[in-house]
Amino acid sequence: MALTERRLRSIRHLPMTLVARIRDLALSQQSHQVAICAIFKDEPKNLGEWIAFHHMVGVGHFYLYDNGSSDNFEEVLADHIRSGLVTYINWPDYPGQISAYRDCVKRFSRHARWIAFVDIDEFLFSPQQKDLPGVLSRFGNCHALFIHSYHFGSAGHRERPKMQTTQAYTLREQIPSCGKTIANPRRIREISNPHMFRYWGWGHQTLNTERQIAEPLGQCRPVDVLRINHYWSRSLADLEVKIARTDPLARVVSEDNYRRREQKYNAVEDRTIIELSAQCEAIQSRS
Secondary structure (H helix, E strand, O other), X not given: OHHHHHHHHHHHHHHHHHHHHHHHHOOOOOOEEEEEEEEEOOXXXXXXXXXXXXXXXXXXXXXXXXXXXXXXXXXXXXXXXXXXXXXXXXXXXXXXXXHHHHHHHXXXXXXEEEEEEOOOOEEEEOOOOXXXXXXXXHHOOOOEEEEEEEEEOXXXXXXXXOOOHHHHOOEEOOOOOEEEEEEOHHHEEEOOOOOOOEEXXXXXXXXXXXXXXXXXXXXXXXXOOOEXXXXXXXXXXXXXXXXXXXXXXXXXXXXHHHHHHHHHOOOEEOOOOHXXXXXXXXXXXXX
């Protein structure tokens, strides 16, 4: 019975699966090899480094969804928007992450070979080589890759130090406990979870970089080919701001949870990203 249901589902999905393959073939040379979709709110202190780092490692375009910012983010994004590096979308939906991801797939799926769906406090990179498109070329026949992430804590900084995020916070949790998806956007069928999606055609699951079916909390959590550094708290002052944004009715519980997580996320020193971070800083200082 289960096999019959799978075959029927595969048959139902066949038209859209074929359309996705045709759209893959129709990608022009002007399409971006790698793009990022992200939603943000009040992130002027973080956007500049985040965009510069990912552009340096090969991200060709950014689809940035503004979820109600009230700060001076325009000063950070203005040059990038004018140059064509950033597409800015005003996105007042609340909560807006899932709907923003869906909109990105609907509007921009034909403009990029791969789209990574990450947050502004997450830095995607390869410990093996600088060039993300080169790494992803090894997985050209995959619908999607799940990239495991380490949460990083404050490293004891009470206030934000005057240095790159990726240089300041070098303490993390012991094992990766989460992750995000890089997908062929033409193959995405449904997004109901910001971490993993569903795809056209039966049997097309998200894989990890060892080409196994991805399990975010499974025994196999590879981070040697691609990984994400998630700078979850940044400084302790930043963490206080994060706590203050929570629902007042749940703040006591949230504060206790956040402080336990902060302790957990300062367990292991990890400087894997430092060389790339230094290159990014040098590029920013020349611009």
